Amino acid sequence: MRASVRRTLNVFLFFLAVALAGPVPLGAGEVPLRVGTDAAYPPYVLRGPSGLAGFDVDLVEALAARLGRELVWIDRPFTNLIDALVEGEIDLIASGMSATEERARRVAFTEAYEISRSTFVVPAGWPPLCSPDDLKGRRVAVIAGTVQEVYVTTLEGLDVLSRPTTDDCFDALLSGEADATLVDRPVAVSMAGREPFVGKIALALDWEIAGSAKALALRRDDRELLEALNGALADLKAEGVLIRLRDKWMAFRL
Structure with missing residues (x-):
């Protein structure tokens, strides 16, 4: 057999073997994991001097290291993240997202990695609040698409102001456009310490x-990735990594 014919045959057999082998397995590290986030929700995700930072960023990077996957971060508005995931534009959402029943109809969620209360934030000097009823007749700014928005719309007597970002909600407080805002407590603490x-x-x-x-959210049919992420997440919990990340990013005392 001539050498050129042998080379052609060897190339054909190589690509045939690759095709028959099926998808690249998790951990091979050849396919970047596209992670969607809204980089304006400190301390979960924020823009630092060297790029994205925050609790979710550190967590996903630790998980990716366990899986041997490269990461590509894609910053887009929170309200667009689930659509982008379902349509295949991203592979994972890491953006302080709450795993609600309504969202679970469209996406799959990993095991929970953090649970926090929400906090009503008001201008300095306001009298104490005993319950949300104390805000009747007031304007409350909330981030569009969040569990906080869903919750305040169930309360009677509030004027709900849906805003696209965290900064918009807190700016509304300073300007007097809103009387209060409702966000996750770690976010409230973080914003209260920022100019x-x-x-x-x-x-x-x-x-x-x-x-x-x-x-973390991913497509409902991506079962292999879900199992891999849950396994790696369990390892990080057992090793105390999540506790260290909370100590680094979550200032619960103020």
């Missing part, structure tokens, strides 16, 4: 909202 909000806002009332456990 221009230092000394101008107060954490008035913590409140429990059902279905607020944080989890």
